[in-house]
Amino acid sequence: MINKVLPGLVRRIFFQNILQAKPQWDHINTKIGINTITTTGIVTDETEPQFLGIEVKFTDKLQFFDKESYNALPIFRILNSSKQEQSPEKHELSEQTLTKMYYKMLTLTVMDKILYESQRQGRISFYMTNTGEEALQIGSAAALTLEDIIYAQYREAGVLLWRGYSITDFMNQCYGNHKDTSKGRQMPVHYGSRKLNFVTISSPLTTQLPQAVGTAYALKQSKTRSCVACYFGEGAASEGDAHAAFNFAATLECPIIFICRNNGYAISTPSLEQFKGDGIAARGPAYGIRTIRVDGNDILAMYSATKAARRYCVEKGKPVLIEAMTYRMGHHSTSDDSSAYRSINEITRWKCNLPIARFRSYLESMNFWCEKREQQSNDAIKESVLRAFTDAEKELKPCWKELFTDIYHTMPVHIEKQLHSMANHVAEFQEEYPTHAFKSD
Amino acid sequence: MILSELSTRLVNTRPSFVFNVLNGYTRRRNNVRCLHFTYYTDKKSFADGQTEKMNMYQAINNGLRLVLTKDPTAVIFGEDVAFGGVFRCTVGLQKEFGKERVFNTPLCEQGIAGFGIGLATFGVTAIAEIQFADYIFPAFDQLVNEAAKVRYRSGGEFDCGKLTVRAPCGAVGHGGLYHSQSPEAYFAHTPGLKVVMPRGPSQAKGLLLSCIEEPDPCIIFEPKILYRTAIDEVPTAHYTIEIGKADVVREGDAVTLVGWGTQVHVLLEVADLVQEKLGVSCEVIDLVSILPWDAELVCKSAKKTGRVVIAHEAPLTNGFGAEIASTIQVNIFLHLEAPIQRVTGWDSPFPHVFEPFYLPDKWRCFAAVKNVLNY
Numbered sequence: 056m057i058n059k060v061l062p063g064l065v066r067r068i069f070f071q072n073i074l075q076a077k078p079q080w081d082h083i084n085t086k087i088g089i090n091t092i093t094t095t096g097i098v099t100d101e102t103e104p105q106f107l108g109i110e111v112k113f114t115d116k117l118q119f120f121d122k123e124s125y126n127a128l129p130i131f132r133i134l135n136s137s138k139q140e141q142s143p144e145k146h147e148l149s150e151q152t153l154t155k156m157y158y159k160m161l162t163l164t165v166m167d168k169i170l171y172e173s174q175r176q177g178r179i180s181f182y183m184t185n186t187g188e189e190a191l192q193i194g195s196a197a198a199l200t201l202e203d204i205i206y207a208q209y210r211e212a213g214v215l216l217w218r219g220y221s222i223t224d225f226m227n228q229c230y231g232n233h234k235d236t237s238k239g240r241q242m243p244v245h246y247g248s249r250k251l252n253f254v255t256i257s258s259p260l261t262t263q264l265p266q267a268v269g270t271a272y273a274l275k276q277s278k279t280r281s282c283v284a285c286y287f288g289e290g291a292a293s294e295g296d297a298h299a300a301f302n303f304a305a306t307l308e309c310p311i312i313f314i315c316r317n318n319g320y321a322i323s324t325p326s327l328e329q330f331k332g333d334g335i336a337a338r339g340p341a342y343g344i345r346t347i348r349v350d351g352n353d354i355l356a357m358y359s360a361t362k363a364a365r366r367y368c369v370e371k372g373k374p375v376l377i378e379a380m381t382y383r384m385g386h387h388s389t390s391d392d393s394s395a396y397r398s399i400n401e402i403t404r405w406k407c408n409l410p411i412a413r414f415r416s417y418l419e420s421m422n423f424w425c426e427k428r429e430q431q432s433n434d435a436i437k438e439s440v441l442r443a444f445t446d447a448e449k450e451l452k453p454c455w456k457e458l459f460t461d462i463y464h465t466m467p468v469h470i471e472k473q474l475h476s477m478a479n480h481v482a483e484f485q486e487e488y489p490t491h492a493f494k495s496d
Numbered sequence: 497m498i499l500s501e502l503s504t505r506l507v508n509t510r511p512s513f514v515f516n517v518l519n520g521y522t523r524r525r526n527n528v529r530c531l532h533f534t535y536y537t538d539k540k541s542f543a544d545g546q547t548e549k550m551n552m553y554q555a556i557n558n559g560l561r562l563v564l565t566k567d568p569t570a571v572i573f574g575e576d577v578a579f580g581g582v583f584r585c586t587v588g589l590q591k592e593f594g595k596e597r598v599f600n601t602p603l604c605e606q607g608i609a610g611f612g613i614g615l616a617t618f619g620v621t622a623i624a625e626i627q628f629a630d631y632i633f634p635a636f637d638q639l640v641n642e643a644a645k646v647r648y649r650s651g652g653e654f655d656c657g658k659l660t661v662r663a664p665c666g667a668v669g670h671g672g673l674y675h676s677q678s679p680e681a682y683f684a685h686t687p688g689l690k691v692v693m694p695r696g697p698s699q700a701k702g703l704l705l706s707c708i709e710e711p712d713p714c715i716i717f718e719p720k721i722l723y724r725t726a727i728d729e730v731p732t733a734h735y736t737i738e739i740g741k742a743d744v745v746r747e748g749d750a751v752t753l754v755g756w757g758t759q760v761h762v763l764l765e766v767a768d769l770v771q772e773k774l775g776v777s778c779e780v781i782d783l784v785s786i787l788p789w790d791a792e793l794v795c796k797s798a799k800k801t802g803r804v805v806i807a808h809e810a811p812l813t814n815g816f817g818a819e820i821a822s823t824i825q826v827n828i829f830l831h832l833e834a835p836i837q838r839v840t841g842w843d844s845p846f847p848h849v850f851e852p853f854y855l856p857d858k859w860r861c862f863a864a865v866k867n868v869l870n871y
Contacts, residue, residue: 204618235651236650236651236653237649237650237651237653238651240648240649240651241649245649247650247653247654248653249650249653249654254617254650254654255646255649255650255653255654257641257642257645257649259637259641259642262610262637262638262641262642264610265606265607265609265610265611265613265614265638266610266611266613266614266617266638266642267614268607268610268611268614269610269611269612269613269614269615269616269617269618269620269622270614270615270617270618271614272571272611272614272615272620273614273615273618273619273620274618276569276571276596276620277569295604295606295634296606296607296610296637296638298604299602299604299606299607299610299611300607300610302602302604302607303601303602303604303607303611306601306602307599307601307611460652461647461648461651461652462647462648462687462688463647463688463690463712464647464655464657464710464711464712467740467788468740468788468791468792469788469791470687
């Protein structure tokens with residue numbers, strides 16, 4: 056009942072109101088500004104508002120606020136999308152790092168292509184590509200350190216790739232073979248790595264946001280100079296957990312970078328049906344969170360924004376929100392055909408603005424990259440992906456008994472009984488189960 | 497203001513409570529709410545050493561203080577915990593341990609649960625409070641899809657075992673729909689969680705400390721009516737109670753009565769009534785732990801008595817009693833002398849003025865015992 060005191064209070068006052076039959080406007084004044092009533096009952100005229108938690112001035116102008124009275128946040132960008140390169144701002148990145156960033160983007164693209172095709176051939180059960188969003192993933196990841204903890208949604212394989220997750224690791228997870236650290240329990244693309252401080256992905260959208268805030272609080276308490284980076288899509292931002300996370304991060308002052316991938320679609324739902332405000336970025340200041348909107352197809356802008364955000368997070372112990380504007384080039388997943396809800400024209404338009412091409416022409420203009428290097432890298436990556444792919448395919452699945460482990464720290468009696476009962480059953484009906492594909496004990 | 501109203505009501509119940517004990521029967525006065533049970537002080541010794549008279553909120557407060565002292569990472573958070581909590585469980589803790597360790601969160605249960613999981617994932621002992629178990633449902637997704645599955649889905653790479661969620665539950669006399677619920681069965685259907693409910697101060701402290709130290713996410717439902725009415729000699733030292741083990745609170749041979757939380761006291765009174773009126777003895781079992789639960793002990797007792805009555809405040813259909821009944825039936829079918837009875841709340845929302853007719857009180861339980869004995 057204490058939890059719901061406010062409605063009760065309001066109700067009580069409302070009834071009082073009716074009983075006393077006072078003019079409504081007058082009554083609201085007395086209700087809210089209880090402390091403005093003197094003992095004699097005369098309302099004193101105060102020039103400064105006394106309301107708790109809000110610091111503003113009174114106005115005698117009756118004005119509602121909407122899009123017309125609000126300036127949309129601009130998009131921060133360094134690399135121009137046209138072929139003519141502007142000289143970018145200083146970004147403190149060496150040639151080596153820049154080419155590494157490009158190489159990782161290329162790797163992600165090639166890996167996506169091969170795994171997508173393999174799903175189409177029925178060799179893995181499911182896949183989600185990252186096409187069009189490589190720059191925002193690699194750019195932000197490059198600005199973080201390995202001590203920073205990552206919480207992701209599912210379209211952030213590039214972040215893992217940058218941190219050192221190997222192609223073999225990706226393949227093992229997608230196949231759910233016995234080398235997969237999560238023991239084949241989750242669907243493909245639900246990666247995770249304790250070693251790389253990348254918290255295992257789960258399907259329920261946005262649940263990772265308040266969790267990331269909790270982890271950020273833990274980091275701050277432990278006085279480590281690191282932060283949490285938490286990725287999510289613009290669709291996920293509509294979930295209640297996003298509201299919870301933004302508000303908790305701000306009020307509890309947690310060092311976390313929220314990185315929203317605004318790629319225009321949540322499966323088939325265009326962002327116009329997702330929100331009516333100025334995207335996700337506009338919500339940041341409303342929660343008291345430092346916010347920036349960035350061109351997510353510009354890897355240098357993503358890098359610089361994340362770098363600055365990280366510095367602020369760690370030094371001030373407060374959150375930052377980055378809304379990275381991009382476009383989902385591929386289908387939502389292998390279970391989706393996006394031509395059912397968007398035009399080929401739209402996709403073609405975005406093809407001219409692919410982040411990887413934009414970055415490549417920048418590198419070429421700086422003489423850091425060339426056609427020959429492109430070809431060689433492409434071939435090398437393709438070969439290593441295919442090798443890892445065929446290796447992963449050959450591996451056995453984990454022992455089926457792993458179905459019963461890790462539910463708890465130690466196996467309770469009732470689960471142990473179920474394990475034994477299944478073992479007896481499998482022994483009796485061995486031919487009916489695919490035991491040959493699974494490791495034995 | 498509603499808090500004080502609640503306290504006054506609880507204080508008002510005292511005279512009738514004493515009245516109950518002295519006269520051995522309940523007489524309802526119009527202006528005073530009577531408790532539907534009589535508290536049986538815990539005779540069990542949970543730990544050696546010094547004891548102190550404490551009610552349940554004091555015992556919980558004492559337990560939390562021990563944790564904060566012993567474990568420098570431990571934090572307590574939730575709605576209104578900073579000033580001491582709406583049930584006084586966290587009184588004095590912020591003053592003693594600082595704002596970084598005992599703090600208010602915004603009013604958002606899904607946030608509280610998610611935040612706690614995040615803390616626990618990175619090694620912090622996270623003690624979250626949901627103000628009423630009735631308001632745990634916004635956090636259902638975080639608890640069921642996330643907390644319960646972190647270890648499993650990551651192959652053991654990550655876990656949030658250091659998370660404990662405390663939530664006041666159960667009937668309180670006048671709680672209506674949203675201050676009375678017992679949602680344990682919803683969570684009992686979730687592999688990965690541990691769910692417990694204490695019957696009094698001594699057990700509450702030990703169970704709370706166990707939940708906090710358990711390397712799995714735990715939910716402890718605290719029957720809020722016991723916060724002030726239940727008083728025990730509580731050991732002041734640190735002690736734990738094994739999760740997953742039930743307690744035989746009274747031995748008997750004619751009927752096995754199974755309950756948990758406040759209902760244990762109802763059943764103890766029923767056992768007294770049965771002894772007095774029917775001349776046979778009941779074995780009363782406090783299940784203590786809902787998930788995992790002690791099927792072995794319950795079945796052993798059922799085998800001995802051949803008759804079982806299960807009672808809980810939550811509604812009948814799919815209540816946890818159903819799980820117990822079906823398990824007993826599978827395990828000791830040949831030893832049963834009568835069908836297993838379930839005396840529970842009705843399949844209705846928890847009503848306000850009809851509470852005396854809703855609860856599985858001692859007379860409804862007594863009637864069920866009579867039925868199984870006459871079967």
